[in-house]
Amino acid sequence: MFEHTSWGKLSRLRRIVANDGRSLMLAIDHGYFMGPTHGMERPAEAIADLVPHIDSLMLSPGILTSCVDPAFKGGIVLRASGGNSILEDDIDNEGLILSAREANRLNASAIAVSIYIGADHQHQSLLNLANAINEAAQFDLPVLAVTAVGKKLKDKKEKRYLSLSSRIAAEYGADIVKTYYCEGFEEVVAKTPAPIVVAGGPKLDTYHDVLELCYNSIQAGAIGVDMGRNIWQSDYPSAIIQGVKGVLHENLTVKEALELVDGLIGDATRRKSKFEVTEEDIKTSAIH
Numbered sequence: 591m592f593e594h595t596s597w598g599k600l601s602r603l604r605r606i607v608a609n610d611g612r613s614l615m616l617a618i619d620h621g622y623f624m625g626p627t628h629g630m631e632r633p634a635e636a637i638a639d640l641v642p643h644i645d646s647l648m649l650s651p652g653i654l655t656s657c658v659d660p661a662f663k664g665g666i667v668l669r670a671s672g673g674n675s676i677l678e679d680d681i682d683n684e685g686l687i688l689s690a691r692e693a694n695r696l697n698a699s700a701i702a703v704s705i706y707i708g709a710d711h712q713h714q715s716l717l718n719l720a721n722a723i724n725e726a727a728q729f730d731l732p733v734l735a736v737t738a739v740g741k742k743l744k745d746k747k748e749k750r751y752l753s754l755s756s757r758i759a760a761e762y763g764a765d766i767v768k769t770y771y772c773e774g775f776e777e778v779v780a781k782t783p784a785p786i787v788v789a790g791g792p793k794l795d796t797y798h799d800v801l802e803l804c805y806n807s808i809q810a811g812a813i814g815v816d817m818g819r820n821i822w823q824s825d826y827p828s829a830i831i832q833g834v835k836g837v838l839h840e841n842l843t844v845k846e847a848l849e850l851v852d853g854l855i856g857d858a859t860r861r862k863s864k865f866e867v868t869e870e871d872i873k874t875s876a877i878h
């Protein structure tokens with residue numbers, strides 16, 4: 591992994607990928623098009639108990655500067671594509687919202703750009719990735735490509751589609767590809783010559799499902815996960831994140847990780863809900 595990488599880029603990547611070659615990235619960038627998403631209404635409070643257990647944070651520049659302590663030692667993956675909201679028909683009409691220069695100034699470890707293969711704005715999203723990679727090269731700044739599905743393509747999370755998207759991202763020069771897990775995921779990994787992290791997707795029914803997703807992803811060759819809603823929308827966020835960490839960094843089985851999570855469930859790890867959450871909020875936050 592990263593054999594042909596320059597020292598500067600490698601130094602940044604090492605803040606995202608731990609010594610064991612695994613990566614636990616906490617995704618909290620959803621607000622860039624979903625606004626104050628259920629569970630992430632107050633980012634600083636929501637991440638306080640999670641940060642000690644992660645390798646990196648994936649987030650928007652404004653949430654970095656307003657909600658994250660500059661003493662944070664982990665990796666910082668800044669969202670660089672955007673320009674839309676959930677009020678649109680779909681969310682694939684994106685441009686670049688953050689320059690590599692600004693990301694460098696913010697001491698980012700990488701920038702993240704979404705591509706929407708097969709969507710109306712596929713072409714523009716691919717140019718976004720290409721432009722970001724070309725610009726980021728000047729700063730030895732790694733680029734994480736996100737194979738996004740938006741609203742219309744959300745049922746296309748299967749190996750043929752995900753292989754296509756992930757391979758295109760790698761062909762453009764993405765340093766890490768973030769995609770979804772699917773049946774036959776080994777094939778997606780095998781056909782993508784770049785390290786892969788798996789997105790969590792909408793909230794799953796049980797902790798067992800979440801841990802199994804992480805375990806299966808690693809077994810299939812992913813280097814880690816970039817997970818959001820399944821952590822911070824859960825009732826016990828800092829319990830489940832420790833289970834995920836156990837699977838990724840301590841090679842726990844699903845059963846062992848679940849026992850760990852069960853043992854951590856209690857008042858100390860409970861999510862402090864302060865806002866009314868409607869069925870509509872939950873449905874909206876599961877659109878991709």
Ligand code: R5P
Nearest residue numbers: 617620789790791817818819
């Ligand atoms: C979109 O909101 C972002 O790309 C997320 O970072 C990504 O979907 C991962 O978060 P989740 O695990 O909630 O799907």
